Amino acid sequence: MHGTHRTFVIIGAGLAGAKAAQTLREEGFDGRVILIGDEHEHPYERPPLSKDYLTGLAGRGSLLVHDPSWYATNRIELHLGQLAVAVDRTVREVRLGDGTRLPYDALLLATGAEPRRLGIPGTDLAGVHHLRRLAHADHLRGVLTSRAGAGAPLVVAGAGWIGLEVAAAARALGTDVLVIEQGPTPLHDVLGPELGAVLAALHRERGVTFRFGTRPAAVTGRDGMVAGVRTEDGRELPARAVLAATGVTPRSALAAHAGLALARGGGIAVDAALRTSDPRIYAAGDVAAVAAPGGGARRRVGHWANALHSGPAAARAMLGLDVTHDRVPYLFSDQYGTRLEYTGWAPPGSYDRVVFRGDAGAHPFLAFCLRENRVLAAFGMNVPGATGAVAHLIREGRPVDPEALADPAAPLGSLTAA
Known part of the structure; x- marks a missing residue:
């Protein structure tokens, strides 16, 4: 799968964009790969910014997705500190803020999201x-x-x-x-x-x-x-x-100005292959709104795991490979040395009971949000290795026995066995 004469452009030099570029090369694409980022930094991972990097436990270099030399070695053309200001779908061209015009055969939008402003008096103060x-x-x-x-x-x-x-x-x-x-x-x-x-x-x-x-x-x-x-x-x-x-707002203005379909509530609407309403343009990471596993309304998943997996999935789809991006949402957080993990999606009103496996006042524990005894989501504190079994319960969508679910001695993987 060479494609020597083709040019793939990626707008957004975060985790999703950098992993997409990596995947293109790993899958054998030999054409031009252009990665555009509006920060001057090489692509880095954001989760430590609010945790170990903020406290000084992690250094700047530990955040990088790849060593800076990796991009030249793999012939990834970096345009850092550059803002993509327009996508011309008619001639298939990306225009940068300095006037540079970059042609593309396929384009990936991994533009991420930006923090919401408070919108109240005094936000211009230092501090x-x-x-x-x-x-x-x-x-x-x-x-x-x-x-x-x-x-x-x-x-x-x-x-x-x-x-x-x-x-x-x-x-x-x-x-x-x-x-x-x-x-x-x-x-x-x-x-x-x-x-x-x-x-x-x-x-x-x-x-x-x-x-x-x-x-x-x-x-x-x-x-x-x-x-x-x-x-x-x-x-x-x-x-x-x-x-x-x-919270954050998806950076979908570039897509909107290019006439791409947006999802209700924000984000770029994509299909299961992360393809937008233009078959040559894809979206991944925080800005992409994809249908939930099993159908349902499109939603964005603005977390590390989604960027990690959706960037490579979009890259494979750009290469014409068969792709279905339907992973169960997952996120993690570290607070006070406690590992927090949330798998699935169950906002208030979607579940009818919460079942605890373990004591919520004494970690570790798992808590399951159920509807009609079907697992919609699970939240855990200091329970390593449970994510895969939880995701399986969610995907299966079969009723489970709440008493067995609450019993730490009952293996999670056995609860939906026929």
Whole structure:
């Protein structure tokens, strides 16, 4: 599978894009591979930015997807620090911000997502942070390791995965943390109240303060610097810095301007082969919205495992190989030395009961979200090796015995046996 005279362009030099480029070469593609990234950094992995890199336990080099020399060795043409500003589908060409025009025979959009802004007064003050890129993590780590503002907490707006991971990293560095969350528990819209309460307890045990049921109304300052946060319920809270951690927005504007179909709720609509409404253009990673396993509405999965697997899947599809990208969603997080894993998808309202295998107050444990005794998702703390069996239960879609599911002595792999 050589394709010497073909050019494949990848927009987005993150994990999905870099792994796609790697897969093209591993599958024997000999044509041009062009990788475009709007950061000056070589492709790197983002999960450590809110964990070990933020605390200083991981160095910059450990984040890289490949050693920088790998790209030249494998003839990957890098355009770093360049923004792709337009895709002309008629002539099959990508235009960069500096005017460069790059032809393509097949194009992969792996443009990722960007942090949502708070959209309230005071967000232009120094000390308001977002966390998505290396530069963001460097700036935030400088705040957390500085004595400036000591005595006031880091205020985290949003108790999602990033907000909780940064809260844990900040506590590890000795910084007080206050988390403001509109919902009744952390990650309420993802995990539901039962598991959200478990996460709240994990953080409270380490000194994190929560204010639920409200949102920041304004960031207040002094001499151009953050000094506090005023909430919608009228509280005035001191702050040494503010982290906006209220989710992300898919970077689908390039696709929209090119006339590609978008999914309801955001993201680029793709089929099971990650092909967009243009058969020569594919999408992978955070920006791609694909139908859930077993059908159902399209959704984006904005986590490391999806980028790791969808980039190579899209590359194989670009080469004309038979591809079906229908992996069960999976994510992991590390907080206070605790390994958290979530497999599947079961927001509140989709399940009718939660079954615990083990004691949620004493790790390890697994918790299963069921509907009519069918497993929709599972959340675990310090339970290595369970992901494959859980994904199998979800894919099977057969009813299970809740008592057996709750019994640690019953092997998960046997619960749906005929």
